Amino acid sequence: MINSFEQNLRDFLSKPILYLPFFLACFLNLLLWLFLLVRIQPSAAWIPLHYNVNFGIDFLGPWLYIFLFPSAGFAVIVLNLILALSFQIKEVLLTRLLVWSAVIVQLFIILSLFFLALNSF
Incomplete structure (x- = not known):
């Protein structure tokens, strides 16, 4: 099992x-984490988490x-990597979709946090 992983x-x-x-x-x-670490100051007050x-x-x-936003993005990256590694031999298209979907998820999270920061912080 370890050798196949x-x-x-390697493949x-x-x-x-x-x-x-x-x-x-x-x-x-990583950019998401850095943006939030620089932009968000610890406080007792509640902050906006969603903007409509x-x-x-x-x-x-x-x-x-x-x-939680970049944490969820990281979880998507890890999950998609595990799935891509397990499917890459049998399903080439699915593997490509998995790795690119992680990029798309990161872009959506970046956009949502950008507009939240633009309107709130």
Whole structure:
């Protein structure tokens, strides 16, 4: 089992079409963490966690909850990597979709936090 995982990981890292989106998703997630660490100041007050165009700020919470956004993005990256490693031999298209979907999820999280920061912080 360990050998097959190592072999799958080597195969994954030998194909730029697979590892480039993975590293791009990791880089975008790192940017999310850095943006929040620089932008958010610890406080006892609640901060906006969701912004809606129609209603404005519609969800508030403790400042630590804002870090759930990049945490969820990281969980998507890890889950998609595990699935991509297990499917890469049998399902090439599914593997590509998994690694690129992690990038798309990171972009959506970046957009949501950008507009939240633009309107709230």
